Amino acid sequence: MSLLSRLQSFSDKHAISESTSVTPLSAVTNKLYSATEGDINGRRAILLGTNNYLGLTFDEACSKAGKQAIDNYGTGTTGSRLANGSYSQHKCLEDDIAQFYGVDHAIVFSTGYTANLGVISALVGRGDTIMLDEHCHASIYDGCNLSGAEIIHFRHNNAADLEKRLKRLGDKTSNTLIVTEGIYSMLGDRGSLKEICDVKQRYDALLMVDEAHSLGVLGKTGRGLGQESGVENQIDFITGTFSKSLAGIGGFCVSQHPQLEVIRYTSRPYIFTASPSPATIATTREALKIIVQRPQLREQLWRNATQLYNGLQELGYELSPEISPVIAVNANTQENAMSMWTQLFEQGVYVNMVLPPATPGSRCLLRCSLSAAHTSEQIKCVIEAFSNLRERSTVQKKIA
């Protein structure tokens, strides 16, 4: 099959078309009224498909800092740090992040995706082993593939299954990197970090935790699941993103190990990408301050999550396993998911439709992401929209 025919075949199979009907693939945001409302394809909609957990995308201090950074440093860095050098603000942001986590070393990447890609591929290589939770994000899988290490996955959140696999490795465990997440992006569930840390300590492996969805969301000062679980000192590397709670774009890795600094010279995704733009660095520094200074945002986020979770549960929908800022509604089939997504959109509610193979267990899901900026009234509107769905009676609590 030719290269273009293969693409056409994919397009035919997934019904990708240029038609004017709105689908998750063709939806375009024309205007944003606030962090939680926008105009999508000409329709005003409540935004429930963002990762804007703390609602900071329009924060005044962040915007001001970003504009000032453009005035002072220009719109882009136009090159990588290894070739073109670092801006002082890159170093300041790394210091801020290290201080936030209470560690000595931090490296900033251009995206969260390249943070995982860059850290994993620089830490392990041919002859080493990676043990990752089967629900880990694609960026982690891609980092594993880039590394050339042997990749073994263990059952989701199952420390006993991880231990069984570590035992099989024998004396190779000291060359093993375990990778898990704080909050898993598809079902919004927390990782079993405490149990995994217990196993990791017994087998002398290294542990990396991706706190992309848990930064700003979990822990007393918002550092994530490691902080909430009281096991931060057992985590060797924490990665995360600026594109969710921090409302920008970029990624990072922090560690107590001084060897982290070496990956600036060995990590291809770090070396061969333009460094984060001045505006991105400035808004992220402001947003990081807000995470520390305004814990009430985190509290509001959890109140909002609880309101929506309870409301959808009362309607009888089968939901992801725990209350979380990411709430997944099981739609059972792809047809249901598409129909439900469209009906929600027509009622002015924009959610994420996520389908296999991106979802665990081949589920067809509507994923709702809460923000601290959602009002109680908006969440009531969302619950009302879900109550009107034609499929409601057929997908209620009957899906395995």
Add this chain to the structure above:
Amino acid sequence: MEKAVEEIISEVIPILTKFTKPDMDVTADSHLMHDLDLDSVKVMELMMELEDHFDISIPLNALPDVNTVAELASEIAQLKSS
């Protein structure tokens, strides 16, 4: 090795049939995705079952070279002997 692979095939097929449609005929030459209609998610679930059954860990890196039941059995035999 050949005998070991044959024995493994006979153990793999009953496990495989838990993931295929009831009327499917599974043989050593069956292609996991094309003949048995297993998607990538089902293949992953199958691997987990096989790992438990044979007490091995199958690296994900090995999967691109595993297309048929016989190739799968051969990979398992190799992992068991290493």
